[in-house]
Amino acid sequence: MTTTRTTKEWQAADAAHFLHPFTDFQALARKGSRVITRADNIYLWDSDGQRILDAMSGLWCVNVGYGQQALIDAATRQLKELPFYNAFFQTATPPAIELAELLAEVSPPGFEHVFFSGSGSEGNDTVVRMVRRYWDILGQPGRQVIISRKNAYHGSTMAGASLGGMTGMHAQGGLPIPGIVHIEQPYWFENAPDGMSRDAFGLLAAGWLEDKITEIGADKVAAFIGEPIQGAGGVIIPPATYWPEIQRICDRHGILLVSDEVITGFGRTGRWFGSETMGFKPDLMTFAKGVTSGYIPLGGVMVGERVAKVLIEQGGEFNHGYTYSGHPVACAVALANIKLVRELGLVERVREDVGPYLAAGFEQLQAHPLVGEAQTCGLMGALLLVKDKTGRDGRGHAFDAALEVGMVCRAHCFANGLIMRAVGDRMIIAPPLVITQAQIDEMLALIRRCLDLTWAEVRTPTSA
Numbered sequence: 074m075t076t077t078r079t080t081k082e083w084q085a086a087d088a089a090h091f092l093h094p095f096t097d098f099q100a101l102a103r104k105g106s107r108v109i110t111r112a113d114n115i116y117l118w119d120s121d122g123q124r125i126l127d128a129m130s131g132l133w134c135v136n137v138g139y140g141q142q143a144l145i146d147a148a149t150r151q152l153k154e155l156p157f158y159n160a161f162f163q164t165a166t167p168p169a170i171e172l173a174e175l176l177a178e179v180s181p182p183g184f185e186h187v188f189f190s191g192s193g194s195e196g197n198d199t200v201v202r203m204v205r206r207y208w209d210i211l212g213q214p215g216r217q218v219i220i221s222r223k224n225a226y227h228g229s230t231m232a233g234a235s236l237g238g239m240t241g242m243h244a245q246g247g248l249p250i251p252g253i254v255h256i257e258q259p260y261w262f263e264n265a266p267d268g269m270s271r272d273a274f275g276l277l278a279a280g281w282l283e284d285k286i287t288e289i290g291a292d293k294v295a296a297f298i299g300e301p302i303q304g305a306g307g308v309i310i311p312p313a314t315y316w317p318e319i320q321r322i323c324d325r326h327g328i329l330l331v332s333d334e335v336i337t338g339f340g341r342t343g344r345w346f347g348s349e350t351m352g353f354k355p356d357l358m359t360f361a362k363g364v365t366s367g368y369i370p371l372g373g374v375m376v377g378e379r380v381a382k383v384l385i386e387q388g389g390e391f392n393h394g395y396t397y398s399g400h401p402v403a404c405a406v407a408l409a410n411i412k413l414v415r416e417l418g419l420v421e422r423v424r425e426d427v428g429p430y431l432a433a434g435f436e437q438l439q440a441h442p443l444v445g446e447a448q449t450c451g452l453m454g455a456l457l458l459v460k461d462k463t464g465r466d467g468r469g470h471a472f473d474a475a476l477e478v479g480m481v482c483r484a485h486c487f488a489n490g491l492i493m494r495a496v497g498d499r500m501i502i503a504p505p506l507v508i509t510q511a512q513i514d515e516m517l518a519l520i521r522r523c524l525d526l527t528w529a530e531v532r533t534p535t536s537a
């Protein structure tokens with residue numbers, strides 16, 4: 074239980090003791106944190122009583138919205154009955170077994186097994202261990218290299234941050250660890266040559282994987298990993314041609330294909346998994362976040378039959394696992410969460426109702442003078458703020474990064490009761506899947522107001 078304090082008191086104690094993730098500690102102490110005290114449905118309230126529309130679902134995770142009694146009851150019941158037991162020594166608990174069974178049911182065909190972790194980062198650590206082990210067992214220990222992409226996000230552990238392609242993260246702590254290499258991302262605005270269609274660019278960008286495999290030698294490559302849609306990188310939605318071509322390249326070279334579904338899993342894109350929306354069939358899928366709607370930490374890896382068969386039938390002991398692999402309370406909450414997603418028909422709702430509704434709203438925002446690109450997939454969306462919209466096949470030109478236009482916009486969102494995230498000059502959203510059409514209208518009106526305020530602040534006489 075927490076005590077009741079004033080905002081100033083919370084901020085002082087916060088600055089004195091709490092080192093926040095991805096934060097300049099001193100700068101935050103000067104500004105003071107916004108202290109979030111409660112939430113309901115898609116709204117948060119801060120310690121000053123201001124209501125905020127949470128267009129980011131916490132951190133891409135509160136898919137069923139806040140305050141769902143079924144999840145609260147599941148946690149409470151499990152905490153009373155069996156708050157913890159491990160799965161190491163020939164033991165298991167009913168929630169972990171039932172969740173494994175249910176995950177196999179909602180996953181695409183061919184996924185019958187799961188390895189549990191406590192987070193998405195740990196899930197990706199498991200991926201690294203597992204794909205290298207797979208090739209060891211098959212007598213090809215030379216296949217060690219995992220290919221990932223620049224501007225990817227796969228977590229913040231040593232392996233997760235190494236798989237990710239964030240230069241800021243690699244600059245600290247001696248990353249990436251050996252055996253992980255990166256290719257360029259399929260980001261049309263930045264990386265497509267002039268005059269090239271999106272579809273042609275998708276094929277070109279996928280070809281960068283083949284180039285890298287040729288350079289390294291296929292007999293040294295274990296796997297390729299990617300987010301179906303890069304989330305933390307700025308909701309980069311690849312052209313429709315990209316993923317099927319990646320699949321063909323992996324198949325051609327016998328390389329394992331890993332889909333990091335930590336954001337895109339559990340309905341976010343209008344299918345249970347983003348790889349289904351993007352039209353490819355991975356061998357492994359990392360998940361976390363939406364599996365419990367973030368009510369309690371849980372992650373893991375869905376292991377497809379190609380890998381599972383080798384690990385199970387030929388692998389002997391797999392020397393890997395976490396204390397909280399299959400934590401019974403987390404698994405009980407996940408079971409309640411997935412059942413609720415089904416009961417409410419959220420995956421279909423995203424695909425057929427609120428997803429298309431959001432897409433139509435974003436299309437209208439495209440006309441705003443600041444917006445160069447407005448894209449959505451299911452309930453993920455990005456607005457690219459540009460200096461002008463002429464030239465470069467209609468792509469226009471980016472603002473000078475030093476102006477931090479995204480941060481200007483984010484500050485207006487903050488002040489106007491809207492949580493929207495800025496990744497460079499890409500303003501991104503991923504609202505709870507329970508959002509209604511009326512609430513999307515409310516969110517779009519807030520976004521438009523914040524765009525207008527930003528435009529008034531950053532427009533120059535030469536702006537289009």
Ligand SMILES: Cc1ncc(COP(=O)(O)O)c(C=O)c1O
Pocket residue numbers: 192193194195197226227228229233300304305333334335336361362372
């Ligand atoms: C695609 C992806 N993978 C992995 C992670 C890491 O998950 P966690 O923060 O639970 O470790 C994230 C977190 O945002 C993510 O977006």
